[in-house]
Amino acid sequence: MHALLPGADPDKPVILGEVPEPEPAQDELVLTVEAYSVNRGETFQLDGQLDRTWPGWRPGKDVAGTVVRAAADGTGPAEGTRVVAHPPAYGWAERVAVPTGAVAELPDSVDAVTAAALPLAGITALRLLRAAGPMAGRRVLITGASGGVGHYVTELAAASGAAVTAVSAGPRRGARLVELGAVDLVTAVEEAEGPYDVVLESVGGDSLPAALARLAAGGLLVWFGQASRTPVTLDFFDFFKGPAQARITHFDYTRSESTYGDDLAALVRLVATGRLHPEIGTVRDWSRTAEVIGELRGRRVRGNAVLTVE
Structure with missing residues (x-):
């Protein structure tokens, strides 16, 4: 499976590589990634200014796509369901495993690009x-x-x-x-x-x-x-x-009694009813992720930057 890996060169913060297919836990589903958003915190992690959390870390906390493998414990959406998700990492890839408590279903009126801009920034705002x-x-x-x-x-x-x-x-x-x-x-x-x-x-x-x-x-x-x-x-x-x-x-957005899934569902509802309008400054193919990271570092992107996975 293709995925973006941390690069060793500051001018190449990520490189495309091969990684094993995700191995989900009992309460995790696997989705095929159609779009993801790049967050400023991830750019800090890539350039070493923030802890990368654990060995083998790869970026990717904001994703949208379609479930291709439902959770083994029976929780969460079924295969074929369109979703937005907030995994702890690994989302800049063709597929990613996500806890079912960090997923929300998408209505037909909310596309993957819009949804991918919601997780970290939207949950933080709420x-x-x-x-x-x-x-x-x-x-x-x-x-x-x-x-x-x-x-x-x-x-x-x-x-x-x-x-x-x-x-x-x-x-x-x-x-x-x-x-x-x-x-x-x-x-x-x-x-x-x-x-x-x-x-x-x-x-x-x-x-x-x-x-x-x-x-x-x-x-x-x-x-x-x-x-x-x-x-x-x-x-x-x-x-x-x-x-x-x-x-x-x-304030730390991770410290909350509500689940990411609950807040994602609220954000999706607000977007679907026209009460919230994600500001997406750029949409590009994921082959241009390194370029987008450079623009985010230089504050040349307004709002969110979203990459699409072909």
Whole structure:
């Protein structure tokens, strides 16, 4: 079976190779992959900035396709069912085994390319908003909003009644965020006019302290990423300059009581009913994955990047 393997050359982050067919556990199904999405975290793993989790790791957490082997324990969809899935890895391949609890069925109205953009970014957005609490009537600031998570968060929060200010690297990259409901678009945190009840911060470096300074007294800052790869330095006394009694909480999308399958089903339902619109910046054949990774690293892709497997 063909699959993309981690490359040894920074200019070739992945290479096409041969791997054994997946051997599913009792509660896993096998699907033939029709499309997958590339996440920024996977690019960090490929260049060694994040732990690759285990020996023999291969990338691939967001996939869509058709079940070709149902789970042996009788759970999950039957063979021939179209699905979207969130495996722990190995999805950039012709076939992949996935726990049935990380799968959701697809209606005819949702194609594989659209579905492949949903798992990690969509699940993160859903769980991030749950962690932030009720949105109606609240002023919300989100940094790094031009990526997949930012587009989902903006649309979902705005639909829930929040006044969202989105931070994007440039007006062109952020234009879609306004269409999805953001009331304000700025190109730097320093341009945002607070105070904000909730700040959703994913850039790190100087971005987090600047965002904290715009948080309302008693407000909440949810720290869910560090895309700049630059550590954050905070001054305790900055809390007394405005956001007195404010809270900072770390967010990890994997820590949740709900299953990936439940959240995937919710995302599919929102897309099918026209209430959620995945922002897909590029769609290409999977032979061009290394090229797409380079563009993601250079922040030249807005929203999600999806590859199709022929």
